[in-house]
Each structure stands twice: as structure tokens, then as C-alpha cells.
Amino acid sequence: MAIKASQNNVLLRPHFKTHRSAKIAEWYREEGITACTVSSVRMAEYFAQAGWNDITIAFPFNRWELDKINELSKRIRLRLILSSLTAAEYLAQTATQKLHIFIEIDAGYPRSGIPASENSEIQACIDVISTNVNLKFDGFLSHFGNTYSSRNQEEITSLWHESLQKLLPLKRLFPGALISVGDTPSCSIIEDFSDVHEIRPGNFVFYDFMQTLIGSCLPEQVGVTVLCPVVAVYKERRQAIIYGGAVHFSKDSVEISGKRLFGWAGTTNDRLTPEYIPGCYVVSLSQEHGVVEFPQNVDMPEEGQILAIMPVHSCLTVSCLNKAYTPEGEEVEMLAVSF
């Protein structure tokens, strides 16, 4: 991703919410990355503490955290996103420290952000931001989140272009404004980023089962696995029960042939290198139990054996867990509670 960003001459400001780890952040620094994205003030404080001094909080400004934001902005270059005119008005009246501002734009994924077509509301935001000398309007940020529901690379590509077409008129209307985009599916598939200034993919650090299915990555590129002991084996129904449930994985799912799945299961010899078994999936997750179903032609595991589970959505799964290990067995510390 760093090479792609560099070739495109765009800033890679990776989203650190996927890993929440100062140690993993160091690996980015070794690749020349100096700016990052987070999704909470708490996470910004954590990475600021770890030496990151150029941080964007890519979640709509929450006025209940203004004191913490003012405090943090004394120490680092902090950028907030404003997702409505009301939020802009509130911050313009209350910001006492220097803050960089992106206006969040809804470019077809209707979650947060001002719709890209609402030029007058966007202009009003910029105007009100300019009334407070502490606030510096930097440009527009958008998250093309609908790419996550794509079924293949073609759909990702067409959603990227569709969303970009909604966003780009703002570049012409507001010259000098930076454009920040960057969901993981788009950033993995698209090669030409010449229309934007910054990309913010996060999930790509680990990828996951969902990303393999929509074509963002190959299974062998998935960089996280959850090691779960088998606690019971039921050969008749070809199922093994693992100690690994919704408290460990969260509960995102994918669908294959109409069946809801919660992970891809495999074996591991040394407990650290997974070998995923074709067709072997976590078919149900309750609070602590996972049910793994084995295809007919595959040996059932033994009780006590450690299975490797590729999570459906690594951001959520890693968010449930507090310890990770490198393939060399070194512990990777993470921020325990990220909100």
C-alpha cells in the first residue's frame, strides 16, 4: 500500500483502528508513514502518546469530547471531521485550540456526511469554520463504505468511480481543498489515485475472510488468525466446538451459497501458521462457543487441538481481543479499550 501511495503521489494516512497497537504502528513508521487515522479521541490520545503527531479522527465530531479534543490539540496536529452544518456551527463557537478540519461528504454511502450535491450547505460549513481563527478548513473526506458489500472486483471498481464522480465536483468548486478517501476494498483494487490527495485504508493491515470473498485480497494475504482450542468433537454431525464465540470474534458474518458463516477454519501445526481447509467454516457463534463444520473428505480434529480461524471482519475481532503474537511468538500489546 505504501508503494502504491508513493507511485500515485498521494499521502497514505492508514486507519489504525484495525490494530489499535503502538507496536504495529511502528511497522508503518518503518515504511515511511508519518500520519494516521483513528476512530476515537481515546485512540488519538493513545497514538499521540506513542509519538504520532499528525492524526485525523475520522468519526463525526462528538461535542461531549470537546475538552479532551482541545487538550490533545495542544500537543499534536489534530484533524477532526465535521459531518453537518450544526456540528460546524457548534465547533466554531467552542474551539479554543488550533484544529484542522475536513468536512465529511456522503458520496453515495448514506451513513454520516453532507451529501456531495449540497453545495450551499457545504459552503455554509466552510464559512462558519472561517469565523473561528483556530479552525483551519483543509478539505473533504469521504468513506466509500458500500464497497464492503461488493461481490467482486468489478463491483468495487464501479462503486469507486461512481462515488468519485460525486465527490470530484467539490474539487473544482472549492479549489485548494484536499480530497481524502480510502476504504480498503477500493485501495486494494484501484491503481490510479491521481484524483485524490490522501488515502486512509485500515483493514488491509490484516485483511480478513470478507475481504477474500469480495476480491480485495488473496487468502494467503490475510495477516491475522485467531487460535481456538477444540473442546468437543461430534463426529456424527461432523462438527467441532471451539472456545471462540461472539465475545472473541464479534458477530459479523458472510454468506456462501446462502449459508451464513462466521469464520474460515483451518489447522496449524506450530500454533502460528494457519492452513485453512477448503469448505471448513464456523457455522454458528454463540457467546463463547463456535461451531466448526468439517467437510466429508476431511479428518475431524482431536479435542485439545488448536484450530486457526480466519475472522470475517478483522477490525471487529481484533477489537474484542487484547493480545496478539507475531509469528515469532513476540507479544503485540494493544490499546485495551479504544473508546
Place this chain on the structure above:
Amino acid sequence: MAIKASQNNVLLRPHFKTHRSAKIAEWYREEGITACTVSSVRMAEYFAQAGWNDITIAFPFNRWELDKINELSKRIRLRLILSSLTAAEYLAQTATQKLHIFIEIDAGYPRSGIPASENSEIQACIDVISTNVNLKFDGFLSHFGNTYSSRNQEEITSLWHESLQKLLPLKRLFPGALISVGDTPSCSIIEDFSDVHEIRPGNFVFYDFMQTLIGSCLPEQVGVTVLCPVVAVYKERRQAIIYGGAVHFSKDSVEISGKRLFGWAGTTNDRLTPEYIPGCYVVSLSQEHGVVEFPQNVDMPEEGQILAIMPVHSCLTVSCLNKAYTPEGEEVEMLAVSF
């Protein structure tokens, strides 16, 4: 629940995984409860520390935790569940401390447990348990987890009777064996527990949106709400964005009229007493964002307003959160990581 258990002359051994709180456990003690159920060794250690000395770990024995189990069983009356003959054989060879044992029975909910009809396998388990003097066979435990998928009280009732009919022959075949059951839906609806010795409901301490829909409880009986600030309002699409996503709620959902929902939303004046709005639901959850949709006849909230969200599944939501407050504003400490 304590009154119902007492009237039926059964032991109420509530599941503490729903709250994970030594403080809330004290409220049980005030009701005369002296025994509890947990779902992990870590949770057993936590409640043992808090003075609970009669604990069942209602998750299949995990051999990787044997050392911790042996250690803990020196200090309290600890009961494990064995969910297969293999597990029984392993524990019979390795237990060095006194342990009480329940054999887990699958009475129609095919997750973990030996199928109720497998008399010879059950007998073999009891036999192998008896070869280790540290192990004391106490009886049978079953979780009628399919009641959670019921649509109404009639379905819960009929599933209860169906499951019990599979379980009860074991009472006659193995005289003296205790029978432990007790999912929250059954325990909420059924009045006659004369066939069993022990019930283990957990979720009833809080209940949740799902339980109101299947008829376990009334909305006003739900004892937990998540307070989420509104960070953006989009009046045209009648949606408000809250700071409350899958990292806070986990991601269980319910369906109403074919629509997948992630919580029931309401207002709150003093931030602690929720007033849920009919038809006002969390319609989507991403990692930190929740999208709340307001019916046409209801005023949209203001940015900065605190909404109260009734979680779909309180056990999972509370497991994501680390702080709770009583209506009087007193903080309720919880075990941070319960596994």
C-alpha cells in the same frame, strides 16, 4: 426469579456472564443466592475472589486451562461440565484436585453436549469419571438454547417440554443424578420446575430487545440501556448518527417485518431513564457508527442529545463495555476481560 425458584424448591444458580460484575453479584446475594454459573475460568477466578465459593463453569472443559482449574478448585467448590467421553477420559487422567462434574446433555439444541439418547456413552462417561477419586459425578446439565429463536411464549413453552422429555429419561436411568437446565426464555415463562433440581438463567438480570420480542419480558422490565450521543442528524432521510457501533453493541440483530434491526432507540431526560420510541430503531451498525431511523410522526433529536438504546442482546453488549452506572449514578465496576 428467586421467588419462582424458591416456590419450586429448585436451586437458582444464576449465570453471571451477563453482567460480569462483583457488585451486581452482591445484589443476588441479598436475595439469598449463594451459588453461581460462569462461562470461563477467568470469570470463575474473578467471582471466587469476590467471595463466591460454589461456582459452575458452564462451558465444555478446556484442557488448556487444567492448571488454573486445579488451582482454583483448591479454594472453592468448583463444578465443571464434560461434553464428550474424550473430555471425561482426559480429565479422569489429569485431575489432581477435587472437582464436581456435570455431564452436558444435548436435548435438541445441537451445540455442545452428548445427545440425550446416547445412554451407553453417558454411562461410559460416568464410569470413567468414577476412576478418579477427585472427581464427583453430580448429574446432568443442559442448555435449551433453541428457545432464543422462538417467536412467542407458546413456542418457548413447547420447546421447554420437548427438550425436557428428552432429558428426563436420564433421571430414571441414573437415580440420584441432579438435573440442571435454565435458559432465560424458559425460566421466564415456565412456572413449574418440579422435574429439575437447578436453574441457571443469566440474561434475565437485564433482559434485552430480543427477549421483549420473543415474549420473555415486557419492555419496561429491561434493566440495561446504552447511552449514546447523537453526532449528526440527517432530517431528509430521518436518520441520526450516534456514537455507538459494533465495538460497543457487538452485532446481534433481530428482525421486525423483514428488516434487520440492531437496537431500540429512545430519549432520556436525565440521561438515565430511557423512554423508548415506538418504531424507532438502530437500522445499521458499523464499527463505531450507529444509524437510528425515526418514524415520520416523531421529532428528530438534536446533535449532542443523548439517546438511550436498548441492546438486542445484553450479554454481548455488556461484554463490550466496561462501565455501567446505577440509576442513582453510582459506577458499577465489571471484569474487563472475561476470557
